[in-house]
Amino acid sequence: SLAFDTLYAEGQRRYVESLSSYARQFLGQLPKPDVDRVSGLAPSISIQQKSASRNPRSTVGTITEIQDYLRVLFARVGRPGCARCGREIQAQTTEQIVESIGGLPTGTRFSILAPLIQQQKGEYRDLFDDLLKQGFVRARVDGEIVSLTDNLGLDRQMRHTIELVIDRLSAGRGGRSRLAEAVQTALRLGAGTLLLAVATNAGTVPGQDSAGTSTSTDKLYSSLYACPDCGISYEPPTPQLFSFNSPMGMCLDCNGLGRRHEFLPDQLVTQPGKSLWTGAIGLLGAVRRIGRWRRHIYQGAAAAIEADLQLEPDAVMKTPWKDLCEESRRLILHGTGDRHITFSWRYRGGVWKHGGTFAGVIPKLLESYHKTNNPMRRRQLEKAMQFTDCSTCRGTRLNQQAQAVTITTANNHFGRTTARRRRSLPEVCGMSIGEAAAFFEDIELDSTGQLIAVDVLKEIRARLGFLLRCGLDYLALDRSAPTLSGGETQRIRLAGQIGSGLVGVVYVLDEPSIGLHPRDNQLLLESLADLRDQGNTVIVVEHDEETIRAADHVVDFGPGPGIRGGRVVAEGSVREVETNRHSVTGRYLSGVDSIPVPQERRAIGKDRLTVKA
Known part of the structure; x- marks a missing residue:
């Protein structure tokens, strides 16, 4: 009551009252404590043992900033890297690219190429004719330098890589303007990217020799944040990209929480002895009894899976679930991805065929869970779900671009x-x-x-x-705030106050050593001393002997606890408290009284508690 209900409350009240009436309306104000007079009191800050936040978006990293x-x-x-393939991407200006290429050793032979086609099928006769009309005479096709005037008969069934040779130069010779012009042309034709092909041997031309061996090393330059392999463009990184509270950076599947309700296959398949046709998946029901439209979708997907895995007709639909192969189960539950499937809808007039994809049982049930407004339906679905780490972001809360x-x-x-x-x-x-x-x-x-x-x-x-x-080396920055103990929360706030550098403040703490390993207690005491040495007053409610002995001034209340106390029985230095015959705390500090360690421990019972991760 002295520390929090009197000193802290009065210190905060006086500070708030010193502000304008406009500012006071935005600040909560504690009632005036029942005290006659308090002098020399500075503005106060309370750091109590309360959970930092029940907000699941709050973490150790956000609390400490x-x-x-x-x-x-x-x-x-x-x-930055590509979110799909992981390749590092970097945007450069034309001047930076020219400067980099211009730094090659004198005499080095190199070519400037513009990437046009990347591993795509086709003959590309029209492309070659158009390039020839523009005045270009060479290209590198599948790693080999060819002349555009030749009759280039590419196999249209094969995948080809085509790069246009913009210019062939030698470092240290020729004007810088020619190099800059070649770079600009390559970036324009190559959609913001160019290749620098440097000859590996003196006197050779970048490309391939007659044996098909490469005679050059390639370096990619890009004026865009784009992956040249995947063809994906990205925005330049901003702080919002790395915020799981921003739509720009959060994982959209879990909305930046890192956890979400997901279906568990073991709980979905309620009767593994049955087939899909007869009702292996409880929430789906027997396929033979669901609506005709949904039934023809599942039948079409099953037929496609049977064709891909070379299974017998009706094997996926009518084989007991426990006897299905693992790949068949995965495709039924999670879908076939972008695989194009032809579905057949049979009616009296014949058969209507249409194309599409199969999302899978779990994605469709998740869609139903998020769309339904029926609480009974949600509870029914949640029986087969578990609140677990998001499978898309793997609990990191951020999207793939931020993770790259x-x-x-x-x-x-x-x-x-x-x-x-x-x-x-x-x-x-x-x-x-x-x-x-x-x-x-x-x-x-x-x-x-x-x-x-x-x-x-x-x-x-x-x-x-x-x-x-503050003894928190074991915590992780992504540790969720609701999972922190009161002592951990208090020490995190204490670390933040030390870093703030405030001077002339009264800090009131509630047992900061609680839950702290004894080996880290000295670190905590050093932190409290740092706050004091910055020019602050630190008031600590504490029962730990080591903390009491480190105090400059000790106030002992008693003679009993709670309503049986409330009177100052001793105050002063630790030595003065030890010698005070009215202080129970003093007798224990001096060693007059002690709590003996029992010689015999209680017998261990047969009951056990199992903790599973």
């Missing part, structure tokens, strides 16, 4: 190769605080990146350091 700094860091100096942006640490603890030291934002947030601090000790950045990231990295390292000093 480290997540915000990480978003800025990855947006500004992260290396990486940063590389220079700390060899994470691996000897660059690929092993490279981490995405979800991977960094999945580390423990201790591992994350080691990751950000030294980041691989160029000179420009170092200038951009210096202030952000300083904040990230400082805040991670504060968490370490």
Whole structure:
């Protein structure tokens, strides 16, 4: 009551009353405590043992604001990759590309090529004729340099790669304007990309020799954030891309929560001894008894699966579920993807055939779950569901594009190769605080990146350091706030206050050592001392002996607990409390009284508690 209901309440009330009436209407104000006079009281901040938030979107990273700094860091100096294939992509200006190519050793022979066709079938006669009319005379087809004036008879059933030769140059010879013109032309014809083919041997022409051996090494340049292999374009990374609270960055399947209701195959298949035709899947029912339209869809999908897996007719539909092969089960439950299926609708006038795809039992039930407004139907579906990690984002909360942006640490603890030291934002947030601090000790950045990231990295390292000093090295930044204990929440807030650098404030804490491992207690005491040394007053309600002995001034209330106490029985230094004969706490601190360790422990019963992950 003294710490929170009197000192904290009065300190906050006085601070709020010093503000304008307009500002006070937005701030909650505690009632005036029942006290005659309090002097020398500064504005107060309470850090209590309460859960940080019941909001499932709140994490350790968002509470400490480290997540915000990480978003800025990855947006500004992260290396984007393709969300589909993982290939690193980078946008460059024409001037940067020209500067890079111009830096080749003098005498190096190279060609500027524009990618036109990437692994596609066709003869491309019209394309070659059009290029010839534009004045181009050479192209590289499937790795071989050919003349466009030749009769190029490509096999239309084969996949081909065609790259137009814009110009052939030698480093250090010729004007820079010619190189710039070739680069601009290649970017225009290559839809923002070009290839630099550098001859591997002096005197050779970039391409292939007569034996089919490559005589050049290729380097890709792009003026767009686009993957040249997949043909997918991306927006330049922004901080919003790395926010699971923003539609731009969140996983759309779980809405940025990282968890969602998903159907469990074992609970869907209620009667594995039956076939799909007779009702193996309870929520689907017997296929023979469902509506004609739905029945013909399932029959068409089953026929397509039988054709793909070379099964007997009606094997998928009429074989008991427990006897179906694993691939057949997967395709029925999760769908056949983009595979085109021809469905046959039989009616009196004949057969109507139409094409489409098969989504699968689980996606259709999920669609029904999200669309229905009937609470009974939702409860029925939830019996076969479990709230589990999102299978799309694997619990990371972010979409594939955000997960493809990486940063590389220079700390060899994470691996000897660059690929092993490279981490995405979800991977960094999945580390423990201790591992994350080691990751950000030294980041691989160029000179420009170092200038951009210096202030952000300083904040990230400082805040991670504060968490370490509060004994929270085992937590991960993506740890959900509702799963934190009261003691963990309090120490996280304490770390945030240390990092804020406030001066002249009264901090009131409620047993910050509770739930803390004894080996980390000294780190906590050092953190409290840091708050004090910054020019603040730290008031702690505590029963831990080590914490009491570290205090500058101790106030002991008694003589009993709760309503049987409330009187100051001792105050002063630890030594003064120890020598006070009225203080029960003092007698235990001095060793006069103690709690003996029992010689015999209670017998262990036969009952057991099993904890499953």
